[in-house]
Amino acid sequence: MVVNGVTHIELPGRFCDSLQEPEVALPCFVAGPENRLTVAAFQRLMDPDPLDSSLAFFNPFVLVGPTGSGKSHLARGICRKYHLLFGDEGVAYFTAIDFARQLQTAREEAGLEVFRDRLSNVSLLIVEDLQKLPEREFVQRELRDLIELLVSAERIVLITSQQSPSTMLQQEVGLCDRLASGLTIQLRPPSFPARQEILQMAAGSYAVSLNSQQLESIAKSVDGPAPQLLRALAKVKLDCCHDLDASQLGEPIRLKQIIAVVARYFSITQAALCSPNRRKSLVHARAVVVHLARKLTDLSYTQIGQGLGRRDHTTIMQAHRNIRQLLADDPAIQQSLDQLQRILTAP
Template structure:
């Protein structure tokens, strides 16, 4: 594999991952992976956080390796590392070899004496409460309102202004890329401007900063902080996979709610679908649960017009025709983030070619985005047919009330796959499995999820079923 082709091969690997896993999974786990080098049969990739590294190693490393081997037979291993500050500081801040060496030595000396857990926790808490972890572009003013998001936007504003104490906790559910992070960051920023204290956390930071600090006996610091804040704002709570993290979050939630302080939470799942204990799910459901619906054509058009105006502040000659805007708005529907991806490609075209793309060039530039949008969705009936055939039971048995193990386990597997591979809600999946209650589907999903980590053979069997389902759709 030559150096000139490495980035091209990595781009092809990413396209295969995108096509295999879908837009939401790819965006969540693979969009921030960078190719570093290929040497002695090993491909080295980097990610920005330890959490992301561990998650990919646990769930996707073999899949990535398989795709790489398709591109280059000499690839034998995949190594993941966390992008650190040493290289960037040494190169960017020091102009010559001697000063670079001194900078690296200083960083190394600092690393030998890590800060105390209380200091680590306090530093992140300070950042999280002074707004330095917030994106300044995420404000209520830049959040475009439509029928699909009006209820959620109004509820968040009411909570920020404390117009209604009944909305506690406020739980926002939306698919990936629909604007829930924008809304939460806008809320945290507005709370600060109103003179109140808000602690904004992502699930990733919670697990790998808070919980690490707590394990090092920094619990007193956390209690002190919680006693001083008015709002707890937690984003992407579905990523709290570790039991310790879920337990600590439950403690924080109970403390805040019991003392009448506001909690705002966002997730891509409803409270009852989260892998928490029953009491925590009940408390998350006990305030107001609102959903950010899919964007309509008008909202997508407004977003694109707004993005063009924002880009023109830095690149005055950049523009996109109305025909192209309408094409993108009508074609890229699944996520608002996808609209930004299309606009970034048009900007790259403008920078490289010195002009804006024509309609035909715009189509070519984002054709892979459109291909993902137009991919045929997987149907529950296909899942039922494949699973029934694999386990040699009648599809009618899967939909029946039979409780024999030879029927129950395949039924639970099919429910699990329906939840994982389709956008259908739990109640809808339950109806498609003989009018069962949504809690039955939830129980099946949790049971299969618990079985997978401890049984590699079963895990491979489910991956094989997924491949058959994708091939049959």
């Protein structure tokens, strides 16, 4: 449906547990005329027709845009759709860093052929944040060959990046050329009508009641992508809470408090917790910080990442997904989280 030039790309519900993001997530991608090409391409991708040769002609698809433009929102929507159609074995989703890490592990553990075979049979390959792919020749060559194999077999390849293939000077020429041969889609910032629609949809999730004049005012004052609009809406919600009796409100929990409490709990230093060190115990402790910060504060993944040693938001999201998976299998982790939450929320 198109209203005032604004189209919705409907995205399936959260069927892949590993991809669930606990933010206020819109059930669709809201696109104004500025993202007309995105709509045309993704509507076909969301309903793949084996007789539609245009998908194969434009494959691979490269989605380009700055942080917050909706690349991951669209990529995960496509992932969930194909997961419904083809099951776990039919979909492979990676960040570029994770792809390189798993590839290297497979190589070191003599499992490279198994890794290749598994990926060669998927119906959809998604690699996010390609600009972060390590500059190792082996990694880039493997990704290039995998893309070539899948495209030749008419399997869908979707790449997201902050840079277009033609400007990725740090990447192998063959990889860039292969990506450039497909369809590069540049995500544009939402126009005023699109921003209004995003705010209208998100207001329901935030339980914020706004009239049309208020929505228009926010849409005019925030000329940015959806995350900026959602932060503005969250601020409106907080402002509404200021009318409450201050005695009913506890002191807000800060990220620094969470980091300090988690560091003491795991007998590590705060400096180590925020350092680049990827020792297993530190990775787990950081994931605990992320989980508690998302539960006890209004901080975004980007803000949490900044407080945890300037990590990017995709790394923080992955940490959150990992600990939620562990919670399902290990009751002791839930007990630890409950204990930490009691410490943080105690009067």
